[in-house]
Amino acid sequence: QAQLVESGGGVVQPGRSLRLSCAASTFTFPAYAMHWVRQAPGKGLQWVALISSDTTNEYYGDSVRGRFTISRDNSKNMLYLQMNSLRPEDTAVYYCAKSLLRGGITHGLNAFDIWGQGTMVTVSA
Amino acid sequence: QSVLTQPPSASGTPGQRVTLSCSGSRSNIVSYYVYWYQQLPGTAPKLLIYRNNQRPSGVPDRFSGSRSGTSASLAISGLRAEDEADYYCASWDDSLRGWVFGGGTKLTVL
Numbered sequence: 001q002a003q004l005v006e007s008g009g010g011v012v013q014p015g016r017s018l019r020l021s022c023a024a025s026t027f028t029f030p031a032y033a034m035h036w037v038r039q040a041p042g043k044g045l046q047w048v049a050l051i052s053s054d055t056t057n058e059y060y061g062d063s064v065r066g067r068f069t070i071s072r073d074n075s076k077n078m079l080y081l082q083m084n085s086l087r088p089e090d091t092a093v094y095y096c097a098k099s100l101l102r103g104g105i106t107h108g109l110n111a112f113d114i115w116g117q118g119t120m121v122t123v124s125a
Numbered sequence: 126q127s128v129l130t131q132p133p134s135a136s137g138t139p140g141q142r143v144t145l146s147c148s149g150s151r152s153n154i155v156s157y158y159v160y161w162y163q164q165l166p167g168t169a170p171k172l173l174i175y176r177n178n179q180r181p182s183g184v185p186d187r188f189s190g191s192r193s194g195t196s197a198s199l200a201i202s203g204l205r206a207e208d209e210a211d212y213y214c215a216s217w218d219d220s221l222r223g224w225v226f227g228g229g230t231k232l233t234v235l
Contacts, residue, residue, distance in 0.1 A: 035224070037170075044127065044211075044213065044226060044227070044228045044229040045162070045164075045170065045213050045215075045226045045229070046226065047215075047223055047224035047225065047226065050223075050224070059222065059223060060223070061223050062221065062223070095169055095170070100160075100172070100175055107157070107217045107219070108156075108157035108158050108216070108217040109158065109176075111158070111160040111172070111175060111215060111224075112160070112162070112170070112172065112215070112224075113172055114172075115169040115170055115171070116169065117168075117169055118169055
């Protein structure tokens with residue numbers, strides 16, 4: 001069974017930066033696109049970003065575009081989320097998730113398959 | 126406000142059949158597959174239904190999905206106490222060029 005473990009969360013002041021990491025194991029990480037999804041306390045799920053298996057394509061949700069950057073290191077089986085200019089409304093549990101579809105991005109098919117346990121990010125002065 | 130619309134709550138008694146709805150539009154549900162996720166309290170979401178009506182291995186056949194026009198449904202038959210959870214629908218939205226979720230339905234087993 002694929003496993004994903006997030007890390008890097010914590011408390012950060014508004015306007016500052018934070019980088020989240022997601023360590024992947026027991027599946028062929030380089031073959032799958034990967035997502036970040038977040039969930040504010042007591043709220044629903046919100047998609048954040050998607051990166052293709054070969055890093056050539058990235059997609060972002062409207063609320064984070066221009067501030068967050070998704071990246072990956074296939075040699076290390078690692079996924080990252082660089083979060084800049086953080087706002088209080090970015091406070092959430094951040095999950096990394098493996099794409100259901102192996103290979104390239106085909107919109108509508110790269111849904112969220114396996115999820116990590118999440119890492120909490122709190123943006124507060 | 127979520128792009129996909131789900132009722133905030135639903136309930137049923139053990140053994141009952143319940144149906145959860147998810148309403149969207151031409152740019153998402155009509156044109157792309159719908160996926161359903163179950164989130165038990167304090168845990169990460171779990172894939173329940175993919176491509177409208179397919180179950181991953183290990184998901185009981187008590188769970189079934191369907192799609193018609195701008196709406197999708199998740200049906201749970203033989204309701205059990207352990208089905209008490211939040212349920213989310215998701216789809217790709219071509220206008221937004223991103224994945225969208227419903228606001229979630231909290232299912233209570235009475």
